[in-house]
Amino acid sequence: MTDNASDKPAANGQGQAMWGGRFSAKPAELMQAINVSIGFDKRLWAQDLAGSRAHARMLISQGVIAREDGEEILKGLDAVEGEIVAGAFPFRDEYEDIHMNIEARLRELIGPTAGRLHTARSRNDQVAVDFRLWVREACERSAGQLEALQRALVAQAEAYADALMPGFTHLQPAQPVTFGHHLMAYVEMFGRDAGRFRDARARMNECPLGAAALAGSPFPIDRHQTAASLGFDRPTANSLDSVSARDFALEALSAASITATHLSRLAEEIVLWTTPMFGFIKLTDAFTTGSSIMPQKKNPDAAELIRAKVGRILGSLTTLTVVMKGLPLAYSKDMQEDKVPTFEAFDALELSLLAMAGMVSDLTPNTERMAAAAGAGFSTATDLADWLVRELNMPFRDAHHVTGSAVKAAEGKGVDLAELALADLQAIEPRITSEIYTVLTPAASAASRMSYGGTAPAQVRAQIARWKELLG
Ligand code: ARG
DSSP: OOTTTTSOOOOSSSOOOOOOGGGOSOHHHHHHHHHOOHHHHGGGHHHHHHHHHHHHHHHHHTTSSOHHHHHHHHHHHHHHHHHHHTTOOOOOGGGOSHHHHHHHHHHHHHGGGGGGGGTTOOHHHHHHHHHHHHHHHHHHHHHHHHHHHHHHHHHHHHHTSSOEEEEEETTEEEEEEEHHHHHHHHHHHHHHHHHHHHHHHHHHOEEOTTOTTTTOOSSOOOHHHHHHHTTOSEEOSOHHHHHHOOHHHHHHHHHHHHHHHHHHHHHHHHHHHTSTTTOOEEOOGGGOBOOSSOTTOOBOHHHHHHHHHHHHHHHHHHHHHHHHTTOOSSOOGGGGGGHHHHHHHHHHHHHHHHHHHHHHHHOEEOHHHHHHHHHTTSTTHHHHHHHHHHHHOOOHHHHHHHHHHHHHHHHHHTOOGGGSOHHHHHHHOTTOOGGGGGGSSHHHHHHHOOSTTOSSHHHHHHHHHHHHHHHO
């Protein structure tokens, strides 16, 4: 916007205004500037061609257009594709969007027969099918990239299924877990995320083509044929809904937002773990940068950027939700604003997924440091309490109290629980025996958590095996 953007148009009765700047004075130019979408919807070229081919073939087989005309159109579309692939296609603002750009070029290439392609079709159902195809592919790609990320996590989890680390609650050391177990938590999250993309895909897989402008078509079209040839399960069942619906994109963006939220949590942990204070993992130079002023620094920029991308992705969901809110049926031009946020969100998500998979494969844990930290902070206190319950039949609340006293004693002496003398423990609870030491090490603690889904290496390995099977 220019400085005088808020100035009122000059009252010269011609609609000539003093908007200035790059929008000169002609309302027609402003109209084009706000209306044109080719700059971003050219990304739909492949989907637009697929939709047009399916439509043209159906028009031929239904006898709506003559076979020779249809074949000329199909050949022309091949030529258009060739130009686009070769980077020789003239994308022109004057033709507004991808649909009219392709049609205009088709007319230049094959002449007036091109005009028959738009029989029984409108840009409203055309854009609806193009965008659905694009979002469907984005969901498939995201699910595939999630699976690749899961494979990277499973491989690291398998290598470190026994590596001890502190498990946290409130980011305070809580109980020992294994690094493999921690990574497998993300495998579960990303598995649900991939499932959400698959669910969204299944729900959106109905073809709006043939709804035409909004009311359907008087021509004897076969919507089942076009639906099947574009890989849809069936045609959409209401023509108004067909051209008005964008909830498939909202659903995909919401799956993307949840995925991005999960990515941000793993990214944050990588940021924490790579600090010298944690020192749990190392990344190579492949996923870090140096500082221009502080030579000692190795910054986890990729993780930080992944952590931040959720802003853009969730922002896109918000944008499209607000665009769609309150729109009357059927198509309104507002809906042209569906593409930029959706493209942006999936660009950000796909880059994040690829970078995260790369980073996960790249990281090396410092197992000694993690194991040492796993024993710090009296992390086996619960194990002590559980032993009192099991062996002395003590109510858990009393055991909790006794354990608190043992922690206090250890803290006073500056030692770990496992380093407290038996006499010290017996001074608190005389029935304690030397058996207690078998549960006070982090390794024993982790190994004892054999409940289904627990952190015992045997359990972790069982889940790893299950995921390896699922991920193929
Ligand atoms: N470029 C438009 C969009 O993205 C295509 C549909 C235009 N339809 C119309 N009736 N003006 O929404």
